[in-house]
Structure formats: C-alpha cells, structure tokens
Amino acid sequence: MEGLMMDHPLTLHYLLERAGSLFSKNEVVSRAPDMSLHRYTYGDFYRRTLQLANALRKRGVTEGTRVGTLCWNHYRHLELYFGIPAVGAVLHTLNLRLHHSQLAWIINHAEDQVVFVDRSLLPLYEQARREVHTVQHVVVLPDDGPTPDGYIDYEDLIRGEPQTLSYPTIDERAAAGMCYTSGTTGNPKGVVYTHRSIVLHTVASCTADALAVSENDTLLPVVPMFHANAWGLPFDAVLTGAKLVFPGPHLDPLSLLDLLAHERVTLTAGVPTIWLGILDLLDRNPGRWDLSALRGMVVGGSAAPPALIDGFRRRHGLRVIHAWGMTESDPLGTLARLKRHMADWDDAAKLEVLSKQGVPVPLVELRHVGDDGRVLPRDGATMGELQMRGPWVAKAYYKNPEAADRFTADGWFKTGDIVTIDEEGYIRITDRAKDVIKSGGEWISSVDLENALMGHPAVLEACVFAVAHPKWDERPLAAVVLKEGMTVSADDLRDFLAPHFAKWWLPDDFVFVDAIPRTSAGKFLKAELRDRFQNYLVKQSSARQPETPRR
Ligand code: ADP
16 A cells, blocks of 8 residues: 655755754854854855855756865855755765875766865865866865965855755755765775765754754864764754854864853764863863863764763763764764663763764664674674664765675675674674784784773873784784873883783783874874884884783
8 A cells, every 4th residue: 555645855955945944043153264253144054055056057067966075164165065965966075184196086086077175275176186187167265365366266156146046856866965985995985975865864863862953052063074974963953953163174172172162062073082182181271161061072983982981071071972983874873872771870880881882873773794694693792793774874885896895785784893782782893894903813902902091091092003923913012192291101001901901912012102193084093003013023022922812
C-alpha cells in the first residue's frame, strides 16, 4: 500500500528560507583579520545570500557547477554555504592549509569553475593558480584590504542584485557540497554531499541527545568551514536561528577565549589540540574569562584525552562533549553522553564513559569486523575495524574507482578506525588502522598511551607512534611537548605510565620536542614523526629490549 504523505524534497532552500523569514533579527558575528568584529543579522545574511545566488546565475553558475571556496570562517563564507547550493551548484570547500600543488590537484579533480578566495589567502591561491586548469572566474572576498586589479570583488559581484530568488527545482539527491579528505596516504578523496544528507544530518545533530542546538544558543565553530562542513554547525545555526560567531583566522587560545567570553558563546567545537591550548591558558589565568554561558565544547577529529575532559570539568566547571566523525559522514557519527542509569556513578566511572567516542547519533549504524570480515562481539574488548552506514554516509568517492574497496558488498563504509564496542553500544577508538603499532605481532594502542601521557601535569601534548625495531618490528616512541616552565625526565614519564600498562606497551623512549607537527586539520601528524624518527631505535645500540609481547 502506498503511503499518502507529501514527498517534499529535503533541500537547503528550506533552511535558508526559514532563517530569512523567522530569525531575521538574530546575529552573526565575525572576527576580521584586523581583529575587528563584523556584526549583521540573519535578515542581512538572507538578503545578501539571495543577491549572491542571482549574481552566480548571471555568470552561468547552474545545477552541478562546482564552486570552490578558499576562506576562513566568517559571514561571507556562510553566504557561500547557502548561495551556491541555492542555484543547484556545488559548494566545494578548499582546505587552506594544503600545499599549493595539492590544492591545484583538488580544484582540477573537482573541476571547479569559479573560486571564491579571501583577500588574505590570495597569495596561496596565486601559487596554486599556475597549475589550475578549470577555473574561469576568481572572486575575492575583501577581508583584509581591497581586491587587487584583475579579480572580481565579492561586494561588486552582489551589489544591486535582486533580494529574491526563484529557486530551481532540485532533487534532494543532487550534490550540494564537496569536501576532500586530507589524503595522508595517496591523493585526497572527494566526498560529495547531497541536499538530503545535509538536511538530515542537521536535524539529527540538533536533537536533544546530540548537540541540542536551539534558537537560544550561540555557536562558535573553531573547526574550519573547510573541514567537513565545520561539523555541520553553520547548518545547525541556520536551521534553528542560533546566533553564530566566527573566529576568522584567529585560532590562538587567547583570541578564542576573549571571543567565547565576549559573545557569551554557549556551544563551540574543535579538534583536541585547540582545547589543550585553551585549557593550559585557563589554568594559568583562573577566573580571567567569564565562560558561564558556555554549556559545551564539542571535541573530535582525534581522541579527546580524559585528562582534558576531566581538567575542564573539575577546574573550570566546563563540559567537553566527545564526538567522532569523518569527512565521509558529513561528519557526525557518534557522541559520548551518559545514559540515565549512569547518573549516580562515581566520577571515575563517568569519565571513562565520556572519554569514549560514544554511541551513534540517530540514523547512523555501526558495527566492527575482524580481518575475516566477520562481525565482532560487543564486549568492550575485541578490536576490529569500524564500519558505518546511514543517510549521510558516503556510498562512493568522487571519480575514484581505486577506492571502491572502502565500501562493502552489503552496503557499509569501512572507516579505517580500529575500535572496541561495548554492550551499551559505546565505541572506543584504539587507533587508526594506519597508526597502529605492531610490536612482535601484537597491537599496542597509541591513543591509550597518548591519553595517559597527557594526564601528566607537566605534559602539554604527547604523540605516540611506531618506529622500526630490529627485533620487534615496531616499537612505540613518544614525542612530548612540555608545558611552559615545566621539566620532567623520560624515566619520570615511564614511571608515570608503568602502573597502568603492560610493560611491553611502554614507549621505548620519550623524545622532547618544541611542537608536534599538525595535519591540515590540526591533528597530530604521525606520518611526519614516523619519518623523522624512523631509525631512532635501530641506531640506538643501547635500545632496551622489551619483554616478549603477551596479553
Ligand atoms: P583526516 O583523514 O584528514 O583526519 P577526517 O577529519 O575525516 O579526515 O578524519 C576522520 C578520522 O578522524 C576518523 O576516521 C578518526 O580516525 C579520527 N577521529 C575523528 N574523531 C575522533 C575521535 N573523537 N577520537 C579519535 N579519532 C577521531
């Protein structure tokens, strides 16, 4: 029997119209490169976005045209987030931390025809431009001074355009956005979001047991808008009418804390390295910022160390919401929160749950499988590769048949993450498949060791990675950044870890570094450390031999 409800398409038009008609007084605040704050309302955003859409149409941008954006987080980028899909074109966010030749490769692969570039990022685009073959128009967003001759100025482009738009009829399954994974191995892979996937992701992420976003919220995405849609926060805000605050290029702890306090932000999100810096600064300046409005900090992209979650809660009364996701999943997959029967557990038991990556958000399904492809038991101990499916999970990569093996015959996506899943459905990531340390044939979790090390009071950041070993194939080595003015020895750190791990898990050595290299998304770049220290233990004639690996 056929159901008799409307088959109304789930497109981004609906979100834009809702913001324009219901929340026109609500604010969007953006920090400019010169630190000044730009303020306008959703009413302004709505009108300018429609002007942009009309201007794009005039230039021949139509259904399926790929339009690149090379921008920081700010209000004009928000206009592009909605103005490009409004005419059926595809918003392709470009990662501004990539090397220029990788950027050019991505632009060519996606066949971007128009690119919008922040004035402050023009030197980067200029470098890439020599290798770019597809772009016909470059539009400059004058964030940092006037647009140079030879480029289209964004404000000129939209000026005088109508503030109404006749939307094209778009299939909800049509492409609305694109994002390339950072491609730490091989070339980056393109993920193509549909209108439907973004709308459903937005609705699910705003639900009460996910991010609980409401019109009363003030959201500050620290996570860049080029990194997996800033985890959906701009869409969540436009759907609900929540006030938005954008940090522009100022992502240092001091600027962020000032902005969080000044704008009374309620919910913010970013990778752990950002929050490690913020916690350190807060610890050194207790009481300096009024963060009483802040109800949550979403931390994901890499594992949030328990010491970070606990430190914010105990010392500053702030709540970390640990989440896991991927570019391939729009990105939200799981989120850690306590279930009601855990409410009276002691702090340590609660912290253990909140430090896991959490349970799937509504409409996402997860399983983990062994090497033989069999689904593994949910016992909290058996490790296997995480697989995922749902309405906002990629079913293929863009023009990349070689990556077809990332998708199973029965419709799941292989995440490349090694996890355990417990009886309650909480996943815990023990490693990325490419980062696991195999010592004498046995796995050692780099994440567990890092988490523990970052619990040491002198340690700001720690990264544990595999290096070659003549006898055990691979052994763990730890790179450590100390907090300002602190000292500690390798033996101290070994003693600190020893009570919590089997002896053969302990890093063979601890190297003290000034900084840990980062990926373009701000995560620890293990590949670079592995390369740098590849022969560290082989060379060390005095390398200590660990005991035979055993569980
Ligand atoms: P990249 O490959 O550039 O890191 P993504 O941002 O899409 O691209 O990364 C997704 C990956 O990030 C996941 O597969 C997982 O390995 C890691 N990740 C994301 N969130 C978490 C988390 N909370 N804990 C541990 N790892 C995480």
